[in-house]
Amino acid sequence: MGNASSMLTQYDIEEVQEHCHYLFSQQEIVSLYKRFCQLDRSAKGFISADEFLSIPEFSLNPLSQRLLKMVDGLNFKDFVAFLSAFSPKATLEKKIELIFRVYDVESKGKVGFKDLLEVLRDLTGSFMSEEQREKVLSHLLEEAGYTRNSSLLLDDFIKILGKSGMKMEVEVPVD
Structure with a gap:
């Protein structure tokens, strides 16, 4: 899971699910991984501030600079944990x-x-x-x-x- 170009194993998916308190299904985690890999253009295994700013909805957000401080350098597991607050299942x-x-x-x-x-x-x-x-x-x-x-x-x-x-x-x- 360290290399963004590698595939997720079932173990990786379950580990990420546990890390985000099961707020995403396995299918959703696979979809999020595909999106993560698209954003991680240099395949470093984490997303930089510049890569986050390539998301139009993110860059147009008036709070993007504050959010960048929270998301810059996130690996996949932490990326999903961050997004889990936006899950309909999140408290x-x-x-x-x-x-x-x-x-x-x-x-x-x-x-x-x-x-x-x-x-x-x-x-x-x-x-x-x-x-x-x-x-x-x-x-x-x-x-x-x-x-x-x-x-x-x-x-x-x-x-x-x-x-x-x-x-x-x-x-x-x-x-």
């Missing part, structure tokens, strides 16, 4: 954990007002002024029972977003 907590990691770009285990503001800036671009962003964010935090000085932990994200009923799913095409 809401697993999805929220990924969102938390996007906000916690420095891996401090907490997210502050500045971190939230940076993501909002990435998402809104020139459509909102800095003053508008700060006002909106302060209001949202107050509604959730927090202040600008609060540091949010993963449990806080789960508490806040757990009520949202959000969907974060990607369908894996199976050949």
Whole structure:
């Protein structure tokens, strides 16, 4: 499995399934492996930031630079584990954990007002002024029972977003 051009064995498939908590079927893992090999153009066994940016949906994502820090250099097993948060079978907590990691770009285990503001800036671009962003964010935090000085932990994200009923799913095409 180390060489991207090699084929997956049944053992490899089962190992990847276990690593991603069985959120993908064996067929889906085989399909993901084919896609991984297409992205790993130099057959190094991992996907670089440039290779991730070759995915139009990824490169157009306003949070792509934050996501790149999470995915640059992933081998196949970790690539599938990363994508498992987008599986329809993934728990809401697993999805929220990924969102938390996007906000916690420095891996401090907490997210502050500045971190939230940076993501909002990435998402809104020139459509909102800095003053508008700060006002909106302060209001949202107050509604959730927090202040600008609060540091949010993963449990806080789960508490806040757990009520949202959000969907974060990607369908894996199976050949």
